[in-house]
Amino acid sequence: MGAIVINDITKRSGRKRILDQVNLEVLEGEFFSILSMEEEAKDALAKILFNFKKPSSGHASIYNFDVNKQSKDVKSYTSFISKEALFPENLKRKTIFKKTLNFHELEMPEDYDELMDSFDCQDNPKVANMDARERRMTSIVNALLVHPRVLIVQDATRGMNPVDCQNFLNKLKELQKSENLTILFLSDDLSIAQRYSDRVAYLHEGRIRDIEYLKDKESKDKLLRVYSAKLRKEEFFRIGARPVDRNYTEATFYYDGYLPDLTNLLYQQGIEDFNLEDALLQDKIDAYYGPQGNMDYRQEVSPSKQDQEVQEKVEEENLEADLSEEKSPDEIFFGEDNGDFTESKEIEKINLVDQDREENQVEDTKVIDKNDLLNQLENGNDKGGFNQ
Numbered sequence: 001m002g003a004i005v006i007n008d009i010t011k012r013s014g015r016k017r018i019l020d021q022v023n024l025e026v027l028e029g030e031f032f033s034i035l036s037m038e039e040e041a042k043d044a045l046a047k048i049l050f051n052f053k054k055p056s057s058g059h060a061s062i063y064n065f066d067v068n069k070q071s072k073d074v075k076s077y078t079s080f081i082s083k084e085a086l087f088p089e090n091l092k093r094k095t096i097f098k099k100t101l102n103f104h105e106l107e108m109p110e111d112y113d114e115l116m117d118s119f120d121c122q123d124n125p126k127v128a129n130m131d132a133r134e135r136r137m138t139s140i141v142n143a144l145l146v147h148p149r150v151l152i153v154q155d156a157t158r159g160m161n162p163v164d165c166q167n168f169l170n171k172l173k174e175l176q177k178s179e180n181l182t183i184l185f186l187s188d189d190l191s192i193a194q195r196y197s198d199r200v201a202y203l204h205e206g207r208i209r210d211i212e213y214l215k216d217k218e219s220k221d222k223l224l225r226v227y228s229a230k231l232r233k234e235e236f237f238r239i240g241a242r243p244v245d246r247n248y249t250e251a252t253f254y255y256d257g258y259l260p261d262l263t264n265l266l267y268q269q270g271i272e273d274f275n276l277e278d279a280l281l282q283d284k285i286d287a288y289y290g291p292q293g294n295m296d297y298r299q300e301v302s303p304s305k306q307d308q309e310v311q312e313k314v315e316e317e318n319l320e321a322d323l324s325e326e327k328s329p330d331e332i333f334f335g336e337d338n339g340d341f342t343e344s345k346e347i348e349k350i351n352l353v354d355q356d357r358e359e360n361q362v363e364d365t366k367v368i369d370k371n372d373l374l375n376q377l378e379n380g381n382d383k384g385g386f387n388q
Contacts (some may be wrong), residue, residue, distance in 0.1 A: 003028040003150055003182040004049070008058035011044045018044050020206035021058070029180040031173070033193035035281050036203035042186040046154045049184075050080055062150055076104060079148035083155035085139035089128040093121060093138050097145055104146045115141050118171065119164075136160065140168060147179060154186045169196050190281040194220050204289045219259040221279040226251040228271045235265055242287040254279060254287035 004026035011019040018040045026032040036042050047053040049060055051071035059066060065073045087096055101108065109115075116122050119137040130138065136156070143151060151172070157165045173196060175181040187193055193200050200212045224241065231251050233243075239261045241253035255262050256279075266274060 001028045002026065003030070004032075004060070004062050004184060006045075006058070006060045009045070009048060009055045009060060010057045011048065011053070012056045013040070017206050019048075019055070022203075022206075022208055024201060024208065026182060026184055028182055029176065030199065031176055031183045031185065031197050033185040033187060033197040033200045034203050035187060035190060035193055035200055037188050037282060037285060038203065038206070041203055041206055042154060046080065046082070046152055046186055049152060050075065050078070077148055078150040078152065079143035079146060081139055081143045081151070081153045081156045083158060085135035087127045087135070087138070090126065092124050092126050093130075094124045096127075096138065096142055100142050100145060106146055109145060109147065112145070115144060118167065132159070133161075133164070137164070144171070144175070148181070150182045150184070151175075152184045152186070155188070157187065157189060157192060165192075172196070188281050190284060191220060191278050202284070202289075204285055209289055221254065221256040221284060222259070222262070223277050223279040223283050224253040224255055224262065225275045226253070226271055227273040227275075228269075230269055230271055232269060235269065236262075239265060244283055244286050254283050256284075 002025040004024070006022055006024040009019050009022040010017060018038075022045065024032075024034075034042070034045070044053055048055050049062065049067050051067055051074070054068065059068065061067060062074045062078055067074050091099075119141050120134075121137055121141050125134065127135065127138075140156070153172075157168065160168070169192065172181070172183055176183060185193065185197065194214060194217065197214055200214060202209045202212070223244065224236075228251075233251070236253055236255075239255075240257040241255045241262070244252045244254050262276075
């Protein structure tokens with residue numbers, strides 16, 4: 001069943017298209033990530049789903065409730081954790097929680113104290129006195145307190161320390177499993193998305209470019225930098241590596257395939273000077289959606305072979321230009337036009353074939369005058385080995 005369904009959502013700001021015909025379906029109980037470097041696009045999509053913004057065209061629904069026409073119903077079982085925790089400065093933390101529970105017509109949940117302990121929210125300061133971390137933890141507890149069916153998270157892990165981040169994401173996975181929570185995770189963190197998500201959609205230039213299934217993915221995407229003259233790039237292209245820099249001058253590859261294939265190739269080529277690290281979202285965008293993102297590098301030839309083929313083509317074209325159709329066979333042979341031959345003699349190696357003994361060949365070097373050659377060609381004399 002589709003928990004979140006987005007149909008042809010377009011959002012314009014003046015002439016700019018922030019979202020361009022976005023179509024998605026997030027299944028019930030799924031951890032679905034939308035990754036993008038475009039802050040406006042992520043912000044617009046999240047706010048459209050909560051009816052804080054109107055789309056220019058298209059529509060969306062959450063559990064079959066239209067997010068625009070039935071916004072109150074949507075908000076009754078949907079929570080939102082934004083990148084900025086914005087609460088009235090004069091309110092205390094527990095007052096915020098009570099207001100949220102009242103809106104949902106809920107009593108204090110049994111796991112209230114557990115949530116407070118998990119995210120360090122036991123005390124009760126005013127929002128004005130909270131630091132950035134305390135505001136973030138308050139926002140998380142406020143969203144989870146009502147046990148929503150759908151949770152939308154927008155860049156909430158950005159700037160979070162590693163311990164808090166892991167604690168938060170582990171809690172989401174726990175709720176996904178125990179309560180069938182549907183999670184829409186809007187972020188620019190490729191590593192987190194690939195570790196925790198069931199599927200990932202890539203949003204670039206306002207459009208969904210690809211959806212990746214992560215169930216069978218065995219390793220995270222990697223960025224490989226090679227500092228070796230031994231490198232044969234075509235071998236890396238064949239296993240699916242892609243040049244991040246879009247040219248052949250930098251040995252930097254994006255790799256999202258089977259990691260042992262990459263490490264085996266490094267070993268086979270005897271490459272020891274390299275750096276392998278987790279890729280960033282910008283690396284993936286450069287590799288797949290840059291100016292040459294549609295190129296299939298698995299089929300590409302190596303730069304050296306490519307250069308050789310270009311050179312051979314140029315030489316072939318030059319040869320065709322030199323040997324026009326008007327030239328006679330003797331002009332071609334002597335490399336001169338219009339019979340204007342030089343006075344010099346040519347030294348040629350000629351294989352003298354004895355027609356009576358076809359199996360025996362004798363190689364001989366003769367000094368041949370150009371006039372003798374012409375006579376032999378005209379008379380069909382085979383003694384010089386030029387029988388035409």
